[in-house]
Amino acid sequence: MIFLRAGALFAALGVIAGAFGSHLLEDVLTVDRLATFEVAVRYQMYHALALVGIGFSRQSMNYRASGYLFIAGILVFSGSLYLLTLTDTSWLGAVTPLGGVCFIAGWGFLLFKTLGTGTQSQTTSSSSNDRDMLG
Numbered sequence: 076m077i078f079l080r081a082g083a084l085f086a087a088l089g090v091i092a093g094a095f096g097s098h099l100l101e102d103v104l105t106v107d108r109l110a111t112f113e114v115a116v117r118y119q120m121y122h123a124l125a126l127v128g129i130g131f132s133r134q135s136m137n138y139r140a141s142g143y144l145f146i147a148g149i150l151v152f153s154g155s156l157y158l159l160t161l162t163d164t165s166w167l168g169a170v171t172p173l174g175g176v177c178f179i180a181g182w183g184f185l186l187f188k189t190l191g192t193g194t195q196s197q198t199t200s201s202s203s204n205d206r207d208m209l210g
Contacts, residue, residue, distance in 0.1 A: 078142040079130025085123035085149055092116050092157070100160075108160045115156035119149050122178060129185075137188055144181030148174045 093116045100109060122145045129135050129142045152174025159167040 076130065078126045078135060078138075081142070081146055082123045082126030082128075082130055085119055085126065085146075089116055089120040089123055092119070104160060108163075111156055112160045115153040115160070118178070119153040122149050122181075125181075138185055141181040141185040141188070144177045144184065148177035148181060150174070151177060 093113075096109065096112045096116060100112060104112065126142055126145050129138045129145075132138060135142070152171055155167045155170040155174060158164060159171070
């Protein structure tokens with residue numbers, strides 16, 4: 076449930092940030108800074124939707140590491156880009172790749188975990204879920 080909530084929160088904040096950027100920052104930021112802000116919003120939204128997907132997954136507990144890495148990536152990657160564009164603090168650009176590493180690691184871990192799930196483990200999981208539901 077934590078990933079569904081986090082995904083919904085980050086998606087809502089992404090929409091707000093996107094509206095803020097397009098309506099209020101358009102006349103304030105340079106074209107390059109506005110483009111950087113838009114990258115932050117875009118990557119936040121991609122990973123917010125990934126969190127929602129993990130939250131809806133029946134096996135969401137198997138994907139915890141990916142979920143936490145996506146959250147860290149949003150905070151570090153998008154957060155540093157938001158701060159960089161709004162405060163013109165250029166050294167934050169050195170922090171941004173750490174968030175990108177979190178995103179990549181999250182996707183890599185998700186891939187790794189899905190490669191480990193075959194039909195046998197899904198059948199076993201399904202059977203145990205059926206038993207749990209039947210009491």
